[in-house]
Amino acid sequence: MLNKLQVPRISDAIASTLERRILEGSLKSGDRLPPERELAAELGVSRPSLREAIQKLASKGMVQSRQGGGTYVTDALESTFFDPWQDMMGNHPNLREDMLEFRRMIEGQAAEWAAERATDADLARLDQTFGALEASFAEDDTDKRSDADIAFHQAIGDAAHNVLLGHLSAALLRLMHDNISLNLGELKSVPAAGRLLVSQHAAIYNAVRDKKPQAARSAAETHIDFVRETLAQTLRSVARRETAERRLHTDFSTS
Amino acid sequence: MLNKLQVPRISDAIASTLERRILEGSLKSGDRLPPERELAAELGVSRPSLREAIQKLASKGMVQSRQGGGTYVTDALESTFFDPWQDMMGNHPNLREDMLEFRRMIEGQAAEWAAERATDADLARLDQTFGALEASFAEDDTDKRSDADIAFHQAIGDAAHNVLLGHLSAALLRLMHDNISLNLGELKSVPAAGRLLVSQHAAIYNAVRDKKPQAARSAAETHIDFVRETLAQTLRSVARRETAERRLHTDFSTS
DNA sequence: TACCAAATATTGGTCTTACCAATTTACCGT
DNA sequence: ACGGTAAATTGGTAAGACCAATATTTGGTA
Numbered sequence: 013m014l015n016k017l018q019v020p021r022i023s024d025a026i027a028s029t030l031e032r033r034i035l036e037g038s039l040k041s042g043d044r045l046p047p048e049r050e051l052a053a054e055l056g057v058s059r060p061s062l063r064e065a066i067q068k069l070a071s072k073g074m075v076q077s078r079q080g081g082g083t084y085v086t087d088a089l090e091s092t093f094f095d096p097w098q099d100m101m102g103n104h105p106n107l108r109e110d111m112l113e114f115r116r117m118i119e120g121q122a123a124e125w126a127a128e129r130a131t132d133a134d135l136a137r138l139d140q141t142f143g144a145l146e147a148s149f150a151e152d153d154t155d156k157r158s159d160a161d162i163a164f165h166q167a168i169g170d171a172a173h174n175v176l177l178g179h180l181s182a183a184l185l186r187l188m189h190d191n192i193s194l195n196l197g198e199l200k201s202v203p204a205a206g207r208l209l210v211s212q213h214a215a216i217y218n219a220v221r222d223k224k225p226q227a228a229r230s231a232a233e234t235h236i237d238f239v240r241e242t243l244a245q246t247l248r249s250v251a252r253r254e255t256a257e258r259r260l261h262t263d264f265s266t267s
Numbered sequence: 268m269l270n271k272l273q274v275p276r277i278s279d280a281i282a283s284t285l286e287r288r289i290l291e292g293s294l295k296s297g298d299r300l301p302p303e304r305e306l307a308a309e310l311g312v313s314r315p316s317l318r319e320a321i322q323k324l325a326s327k328g329m330v331q332s333r334q335g336g337g338t339y340v341t342d343a344l345e346s347t348f349f350d351p352w353q354d355m356m357g358n359h360p361n362l363r364e365d366m367l368e369f370r371r372m373i374e375g376q377a378a379e380w381a382a383e384r385a386t387d388a389d390l391a392r393l394d395q396t397f398g399a400l401e402a403s404f405a406e407d408d409t410d411k412r413s414d415a416d417i418a419f420h421q422a423i424g425d426a427a428h429n430v431l432l433g434h435l436s437a438a439l440l441r442l443m444h445d446n447i448s449l450n451l452g453e454l455k456s457v458p459a460a461g462r463l464l465v466s467q468h469a470a471i472y473n474a475v476r477d478k479k480p481q482a483a484r485s486a487a488e489t490h491i492d493f494v495r496e497t498l499a500q501t502l503r504s505v506a507r508r509e510t511a512e513r514r515l516h517t518d519f520s521t522s
Numbered sequence: 523t524a525c526c527a528a529a530t531a532t533t534g535g536t537c538t539t540a541c542c543a544a545t546t547t548a549c550c551g552t
Numbered sequence: 553a554c555g556g557t558a559a560a561t562t563g564g565t566a567a568g569a570c571c572a573a574t575a576t577t578t579g580g581t582a
Contacts, residue, residue, distance in 0.1 A: 068326040080545030114431040176369040313566040335574030
């Protein structure tokens with residue numbers, strides 16, 4: 013009696029299409045979807061069908077709609093990684109080393125894969141973000157530098173064409189931004205740090221553009237190593253003070 | 268600030284109403300919902316609004332619609348916790364490939380670091396979890412195997428002494444196990460898969476215990492490669508079985 | 523009478539159009 | 553330059569129509 017010959021529903025196909033765009037990074041968290049009328053026309057379906065698809069995504073928490081405001085992509089995918097880490101950072105503050113070590117692996121792999129797989133569109137985006145990075149380091153705006161840095165590394169992560177790596181990279185960058193961006197500003201205390209950082213990014217970009225995976229990985233690892241070393245150097249005195257303070261608070265923490 | 272005053276949407280209210288009726292028992296599993304036109308009139312809403320609500324329930328797996336046939340209540344309890352990644356894994360096959368490629372890097376790095384850094388306590392725990400793994404594969408209890416597998420990889424992740432990596436490794440493995448047990452039965456298509464899996468885990472364990480980082484990485488990567496190949500094979504066989512069944516949509520359909 | 527096949531009715535799937543309500547944007551006057 | 557109101561934008565809801573797959577009825581034949 014149950015001959016479940018599946019008739020594909022349009023709303024399901026549309027929902028999958030939108031999901032894929034979110035997974036692949038065409039739609040990032042925080043982005044606003046095109047208006048329903050436009051999107052329906054672009055996808056060649058009616059507005060009710062598109063709405064059914066959007067409702068599905070909304071019920072999964074992937075998007076959120078506000079009447080009159082638009083429909084926005086949530087950070088549900090990144091939160092899977094980000095939230096537990098953020099939690100750990102709260103309970104165990106000296107994870108900077110773990111974070112940078114972990115990031116060394118991620119960035120290295122991302123650069124390697126990006127060098128193997130980047131499309132022309134990826135390279136165009138890399139070129140654009142790298143240009144913005146260069147420009148930001150010409151000024152002295154710390155926030156702008158941080159944003160440009162994140163944008164560049166995210167572009168690398170997306171060019172690696174592995175959706176897990178892409179979203180993990182986003183979560184990791186956000187984690188770093190939220191936790192040590194203040195300290196990142198002190199990198200400029202090292203003479204010529206800005207110039208070195210730009211040249212390191214250039215090395216990554218060039219290796220990816222020239223499709224040299226091993227060189228790209230090396231460049232990325234060198235970059236993270238420099239950041240790690242410079243951070244450790246400039247924060248040494250601060251770290252000593254923090255450690256001393258921490259000793260006062262964490263004695264009974266074997267919960 | 269953002270005034271996130273939620274404007275109640277009719278489709279949400281209707282979905283809640285229907286969900287309540289199902290949970291209260293007014294609509295039992297297998298029951299057919301009234302026709303959309305009737306139900307919409309009864310609830311005093313338009314048919315599109317009712318349809319959006321039904322789509323939400325369908326995306327949760329609580330109801331199932333067949334064109335021309337009606338909409339039926341399924342027996343899916345709201346057990347499936349809402350991990351967006353879990354959902355994505357089910358609907359996007361290429362995500363599984365990305366997942367395995369990514370895990371190859373993660374597990375390889377975890378094994379390498381574990382071989383470099385494992386303490387005696389780590390090794391003791393590894394020995395214990397590996398013993399449990401061997402024992403679980405002697406039996407035929409899928410859940411027990413899953414738990415033992417997760418415990419072993421968790422031990423590796425912890426022995427790597429990087430909390431980010433440890434957490435990620437465990438989370439990804441859990442995701443894979445859930446996905447496999449949800450969408451396939453088990454990796455039974457390959458004969459002697461169990462024995463091979465045990466020997467692969469043994470190789471990882473031995474390399475870590477003997478403090479051979481490169482060997483540990485290789486062993487872990489070999490393990491993931493095997494899982495990837497086996498999974499692909501299983502998927503092909505499942506696909507074959509489904510096409511065969513589809514060809515058989517004549518009468519005796521109580522498969 | 524029994525049974526099978528075609529005709530009919532039912533029902534979910536999709537589209538079009540229209541209007542409402544909340545938000546955002548633009549513009550204008552002070 | 554600022555603030556507030558009007559207009560445009562955008563999601564939310566409704567109504568009606570038609571299509572496609574399924575279920576039911578009907579009619580004819582063995």
